[in-house]
Every structure is written in structure tokens, then in C-alpha cells.
Amino acid sequence: MSSASFTPPWNVRRLPRADGSVFLVTGGNAGIGYFVAEQLSATGATVVLGSREPAKADVAMASIRARVAGARVRAVRLDLADLSSLRPVVESLGVDRLDAVVHNAGVALDDPPRRETGDGHELMFGTNHLGHFALTARLMPLLSAAPAARVVTVGSFAAKSERLDLDDLQSGNDYRPKRSYGRSKLAQMYFGFELDRRLRAVGSRVASVVVHPGGALDSLTPSRPPIQVRTAGARLSAAPAALLVQGKHAGAWPAVRAVLDPAVDGGQLWGPRVFGLRGEPRRERVWNHLADVSVAARLWDTSRDLTGVDPGDLPGPSEGHMP
Template sequence: MSSPSARRPWNVRRLPRADGSVFLVTGGNAGIGYFVAEQLSATGATVVLGSRDAAKAEAAIASIRVHVPDARVRAVPLDLADLPSLEATVGALGVDRLDAVVHNAGVALDDPPRRETADGHELMFATNHLGHFALTRWLMPLLSAAPGARVVTTGSFAAKSERLDLDDLQSRKGYRPKRAYGRSKLAQMSFGVELGRRLRAAGSTVASVVVHPGGALDALTPSRPSVHPRTTVGARLGAAPAALLVHGKDAGAWPAVRAVLDPSVGGGQLWGPRAFGLRGEPRPEPVWSHVADTSVAERLWDASRDLTGVDPGTVIG
């Protein structure tokens, strides 16, 4: 029998119900993560925002409830740069199963100097990749307890032109913020694909899907007071020509939302916007060759295990 999604075209504005499901969105208090959380809240699911800033999380919850009055939404403290705290964060979820996690939170630095976490890891690599790698280890028992759970990893178009330097994952040599950011997102995407491969090999019911938002501009994003302030008329007019190629952060959330909800989305797939990978409704696309490189992914996995002291592979099953 074909799935409901196979019988009906996917409609980004008419999502299927997900009552009884529990979804965690890291960085769900701002940007694309906020719109992922808002859209998932409209399905009847319980949505948990992982945020390191309690005040911003409460503002996001209040905004979601304005747009989804019956939203079941709450927050847990989450600081992906603080690796020892992540096990306690998962305990604070207070659930016996998790239907999906959207690995969305990220740090993007525009200017030098290079910054490190308390553990001595470069900040963007630590937050965008290592934190999600370690968090997955602690979440895996909850994901395995849910039928057909999803790990959805949000990458970036910035990763498409980058390549990992496996001998300098921490960007200690020739540090450039934009390059370090792109590589951290590439590491995150490579992990998502490799996680999917290992889950399938183990016969797990958990699926790992990688998505990217395309080009998502603030000026094309609908206003959410206290979360995403209204852009000026001048900024909106200035961004109008760009709307032919890119879209707002609300649309940038669509691939992740579909990867969570659509049963036809398969593990190991990459989803992005339909038009040139930059704007429009979500579609599957070929996994970028450098993201699909298993030899690089295996070396990255081993390095991530050594740097974090945990291994998601030990709890896959």
C-alpha cells in the first residue's frame, strides 16, 4: 500500500497531523530553527526548543503560541559548546521516547579572532558539529524507542564549496571565519550521512536525513516580534530582486519539516529547495560527492569520538 504522502502532493502549508509525537529542535529560538519549531507545532506534536538562552526561548514560545494558539511547546537548556552538559540536557527532556530531533543550532562568526570553548575546541566546529555528534549519542536510546524516528541534520550551502582538512579540523592554521563555518557545516552533513549508513547497516528503525535551507534571507522572512523583527521597507525593497533566487527563513525551514514528517523521506537522503537548491519547496537531491565520501566520513567520526569522548555508534541497534 502506498503511503499517504505518495497519494497526495506534499503541501508546505497543510502539514499532516503528528499528535502524540515529540520533536526536539536545537536552536529553535531563532532563525530557521524558530520556523521549524513553529511549523511543527501546528501539527499537534509536542515541540521542545533546545536553547542556551532561557529568555530567548521564552520569547520564541510566546511567539509560536500567537501563531499556533494550541501549540504544545516548551524549552530545555541546551549549550552544544558545553559537551559535559549534554547528558543532563537529554535527561531534562523528561520523555521516554523522541520521534525526531532537528540538529539545527549553529554559530556563525564573521570576524577574527578565532574563539575556543572551555574544552579548547574551535567554537564553530564545536557547536555546529561536535555538540550535535555528542548529543546524538545521548538521544539515541530515546529515538530507538520511537517507531520510525528521524535524526534531521541541517547543513548549509556554504559547505558545498568547502573540503574538510582532517589534519586541522579545529582550524588552527590560517583561520578564516567563513571557511571555518563552511567546514563545520560540512562536518555536520558528513556526520548525518555517515550516521544514516551506520543505522541502516545495524537494521535500526531510526533514519538519518540531511537537509539544507538554500538561500534564506532576513529581509524576505516574515516578522515575528521579539524573535525576528520586521525588516524596514527599504530592506524589503532592496531584497525584492533576490527573491527570484532565494527565499526567507520560513521557507528555509521547509526541507527540515518535511524530513521530520513525511514517511516517504528516506534515511541517507539529502533534501533542499527545488529551484537550483536555493529557493522553493523541498525536494530530494543527489548527496554531494564530498559529503558522501565514506573514507572521509569514517575518519571524521573517529576524530569526533576522540574529541568528545562519546560514540553514537555504541548505542545504535
């Protein structure tokens, strides 16, 4: 094998350069999203944190700059629970192209009662799924302007055991917080796969990849005060769990690889190597229920009707998508 054709193994601690690229990370001010942003910043790319709370975004940017010399990081205000606020996001980015968006932000409620967004949608479904669905539509002109952009949707291992109720997507008839959360993440994952099918159908250069972080615990996550603080007691008590799960810094690895690795293709699922719960990122077989294109198509149509936009409504190759 010639040296020109040799591709080194993926190394989560030695990422390829991405100078000149622009990446948007929703929810990049905390949790897994913060570590996605921190790791991507080390590649020389410009990383934009999408956050509904500017003060928290400022703290996250200061933390990244303290750890990544020369980090090019900034923030835009982004509230996925308010669909009308998403249109101005494109202008606020101030770029002529976007090389990747990581759909990471999410709401997880542990207890009733059921809550709704200002648009009248169940809060988790409306934010985690519908918000990202609509944001993708708004961003598609910028993504289409890049040579080979990627939409990376961060799902959840919790979605593996869930199934969508297409007649009650917003849990109006039977609301259980943990189940509704899992289903909202499952809807996101269906969207990611269906988006790629529709992008391929029109010859778009944009690819859609789905990832999940496995089991990612605060107690196994390195400290990034004041964003993430891990005490010595928490570290010791969590040690046994490290055999099965990992911290949020490692939970970020599949998304980072999906953004950067040229070997990753649209329509793929990536997660942690060990039982899908911990370890370095690897490609997984698409879960059986996620391969149901009829469910994905029905979800897409409902999401389009609820948001009033269609991320797959793109011109064909002869209308501006050819190199």
C-alpha cells in the first residue's frame, strides 16, 4: 500500500486539522455539547456555540479558550423551543457556508407535569426533535454552500428500547417523562436517517449522520469549573461504573468523529465501541426499528406540518448543487 493511500487509525486524542471550517454545536455550553465544542476547537476550526442563555455560553467560551490555545469560538443565541426565533439564526452566524451542525441540545424532564413550548408542542418532542428539524431547514442554504457539509444528530441509547406512537407523538394521551424523552430522541434519530435518504435523492453534497454517546455520566466527566465540577468523592463512588459507562468528554467522541472523519458516510450510525456504552467511536449496525422507512416518512410529514418547513425541500443537482 502506498503512503499516499494510507489512512491512519482514528485517534480521539489526535484529531485532524480543520482550519477554515465552521461548525455549529447546539447546546454547546454544557454537557456533551460542551466537550464536542472543546474538542472541535482544537482542530483550528471556527466553532459556534448555539445556546439559549448567553451568559452560560460566555462561560463555556472562556473555558474553551483557557484550554485550547488560539481557539476560534463564538456563540449565537438559539432557542429550539421557539420555532419563530430560528430564522434569524442564519443571519447571526455571519458566514457564507457551514461545514457541519451538531444537533446536540436537548431537554430532559424527570417528573410530571407535561409542559409545552410557546408553540404548543410537548416540550421534549418540540425542542429535541421539532426544533432541530426546523433549524436544519433554516441552515440548509449554508450547509449546501459547503463542499461536503454534515448534519450530525446526537441521539440516545435510551431510544433503543423505545418505539414511536405515531398517533400520539406529543404524549398528549399518555405522558411519562422518561418515555417521552426517549421517544423524542428516537424521533431525532429517525429524522437523521430520513434526511440522508432525501439528500441522496436530490444529489446533495450534504450528508446526515446519526450518533449516540452511550452511557455518559457527570461523575465520570473531567472537571471544567464552573461548567462541570467533579469532586474526589464523586470520582471514587463512580469508579465501578467506569467498567460499563464513561464521562461526557468520551460521550462526545462519536459526534466529533462524525464531523471530522472523511471515512464516515451519510446514513450511518456511530456510537461507543464497548456494548454501545463506552469506549472509542465505531460504526454500528442501524437498529432494526430505525430502518423502518415508513415510520420515518410519516414522522417527517407530521414534523413538516407542525413546523411549516421542510429540510429536504432542496433543488436538484442541476439547480446549484454541482461542484
